[in-house]
Amino acid sequence: MxxxxxxxxxxxxxxxxxxxxxxxxxxxxxxxxxxxxxxxxGALDGDWMVRTIVTANIIFYILSLLLSARHGFSANPFSLLSPDKTSLLLLGATGTVPIDRFGRLWTLLSANYLHGGILHIFFNLMAMRQIAPWVNHEYGPNRMFTIYTLGGVCGFLVSYLAGVPFTIGASAAVCGLIGSLLYFGKSRGGAYGTAVYREVSGWVVGLVLFGLVMPGINNWGHGGGIIGGIILGRLLGYEDRRGETAIHRFLALLCAVATAGVLGWAAVSAIALWFGY
Structure with missing residues (x-):
């Protein structure tokens, strides 16, 4: 054929x-x-990992809508199908309010799986579907998931230190992936590395411009995620330099256990509190 x-x-x-x-x-x-x-x-490499991350984001978005006290459509398209702050707080939104007032340090992880509206989750998952497979190819699935998880935590930690009171979204974690590709392109060099660096730099410029134009964008979280991704990319290395090792698999396992534990606890406790148990 x-x-x-x-x-x-x-x-x-x-x-x-x-x-x-x-x-x-x-x-x-x-x-x-x-x-x-x-x-x-495909079931054994990072494709399933990307699908799992996307699915978890969608499940928690639907759960936040179900727990929300209000439903229906908003006149503002960027608030379309938006869960209320109470449900987001219960499910693990982060910032100075959840951490300082309620001692919820674990929300630095859970906030990466929450979204404030249909367009919010759509744009974040669209970016993830483009960036995550690319990082998976250059770093391997275990390093990709570690960068996604810790990059998001780093982004929200910077956001917390900057005094952002309440924030959510997968964009900090996606920015961690973008940061790792920035490091990869600059470190690898050559025609391909230069092309990667140039293309990903375009994403960064777009993020900066979008953050300046649109209200409510957590630029601190984006910047912290990119910096975290660059650092993690350097520390973990990429496939062209060395393949994934047992240490990389162990780190990914720790991130998976922490994520499952935090999200499971957030969901169960939120449902219990909402229904008065």
Whole structure:
């Protein structure tokens, strides 16, 4: 069967029908799904991790709506289907109010899975679906999840230190992934590294401009996430330098256990408090 032109899974540029590898970054042309086990390996690599993160964000957004005291549509499109602050506080929103007043330090992690409206979660998950697979390819699934988790915590920690009273959203964690790609592009160098750095820098510029124009954007969280991602990228390394080790898998396991524990506790306690138990 004749091969068709396709997008490179690494750099997302076009691979011609007669090319066996990408002329831009050198990645091998993947075989068709019926000719390989790549579709099976998808369950074992970082694809499932990205899907799990996205699913957790959607579940907690729906839960926040169910717990919210008010429902319906708002005249403001950026407030469309927005949960109220009480439900978000119960589910783990972070900031100086939850941490200083209620001692909820764990919200630095849980806030990464909460959103304030349909457009809020849509834009964050759209960005995640573009960035996370890229980080997964360059760092591996374990390092990707560690960067996502700790990058988000770092972003909200900076936000807390800056005095932001109440904040939520996956954007701090996504910015952690962006920071790791900034480090990767600058560190790797060459044509591919330079292209990565240039493209991701465009994301950073867009974030800055968006934060200046739109009210209510947590620029401290974005900046802290990017800085955290750069530091984590340097500390953990990437695939071109060394493959994932047992230490990377252990760190990812710790992040997974902490995330599951925090989100589970937040959901159970929020439901119990809401119904008066």
């Amino acid at each position: 004749t091969q068709r032109a396709m997008l490179c899974p690494r750099c997302r540029r076009l691979i011609g029908s007669s090319e066996s590898s990408c002329s831009w970054c050198g990645a091998s042309r993947p075989a068709a799904w019926w000719q390989s086990t790549a579709w099976i390996r």
